[in-house]
Amino acid sequence: MQIYYFSWVRERVGINNENIKTGAKTVGELIAELSSRNENYSFAFSDLKQIKVAIDHVFVDDFNYSIEQAKEIAFFPPVTGG
Amino acid sequence: MQIYYFSWVRERVGINNENIKTGAKTVGELIAELSSRNENYSFAFSDLKQIKVAIDHVFVDDFNYSIEQAKEIAFFPPVTGG
């Protein structure tokens, strides 16, 4: 499973993307697993109201959403383009 | 007093503009006076719902509006520019 980070989530985590193997079944479980790794990850995910999630390029609003079919998951703050 | 006609009002009246002397005191009286001249004018002013009036380049909604200070009065249908 490929994980992407953007904007300040990327800066806090310290990497653009990574390939991981996880037993997490939902978005929330994956975030908990990543947050437990170290301070960078826990800082990046410290305010979940500011975290947007996309699974295979589609926004997912619910942290209970299953990631079992996911190939690519992205974490980032609310968008500010345009 | 200078009178201007535009669009199909101009076509029906048959002239672009004319300088007149009138005893009419209101827009309505002026229209009545002009309409009584001949068929062209009466045809032009036959449907007053379709007639817009501007006195000195300002729209006037009320046919009772005084024309005693007016220098330039224009008659035309609802506008269709843009």
Place this chain on the structure above:
Amino acid sequence: MLSIKIQENDFDPGAIFNSVAYNRKDFGAKVLFTGVVKDFHNSNTIEKLFIEHYPTMAEKQLRKICENTFERWEIMEIHIVHRYGLLEPGDNIVNLVLISRGREEALEGAKFIMDYLKSEAPFWKKEYYGKGQAWVTQKIKDAKNIEVWEK
């Protein structure tokens, strides 16, 4: 800044757009609306479009509409060109450029100006078909648009 031109000659929408606020860096949004002669209207094929106007009043009305726009939104510049005379399908009729800090002011302002122009600026269109010709009648919708703004 306000610029209003009423002219018979054609204009270049893209060139006007690029020239507006060329040296400014204090705006975030720039909007262009261009009205163009359509090749048909109410299922009639249009060969020519004649635009008549009331010169002095047309300029005054456009100025008044723009002043109301400046009062209503934080818009920094408005540039209008409106043509008159005999045009053909594909020809430019009207050009409106606005700049503002945020996108909403410029987009709302453009709608406001075009709505008022359509119902308060003394221009009239006459369409020439293969056979016959007709003055364009004002759309009920165009009168309604103004009512919404007046509320």
Place this chain on the structure above:
Amino acid sequence: MLSIKIQENDFDPGAIFNSVAYNRKDFGAKVLFTGVVKDFHNSNTIEKLFIEHYPTMAEKQLRKICENTFERWEIMEIHIVHRYGLLEPGDNIVNLVLISRGREEALEGAKFIMDYLKSEAPFWKKEYYGKGQAWVTQKIKDAKNIEVWEK
């Protein structure tokens, strides 16, 4: 017709506008919105603006937004360019051109696309000041704009 470009290079808004629908005569309204880097924001002087994006998803989201626009209004063409990378005040960020028969569809469509782009297209801005830097935070108003359209 739909064209979406996400690129680092600059673009020429006026030239793009003029090239869209160059040979068509069946539209009456053509709208251009260009977003530009402002020289200050929240009273900070901006020296540089960095735009980051999520390439695959950005294109998919813009396409989805445009498809929804085509469903909602009778709009004939949409052309979008969005830049990423390091920009300066006065630089172009985003360019949107729409054509339609009437003026309302194109103006409403432009607002719709920009509102959704602002809240659903994965681009992020970081401002560089004389001292320091900060990621731009999403405006509450931008989230609210979407709610209005969803009703």
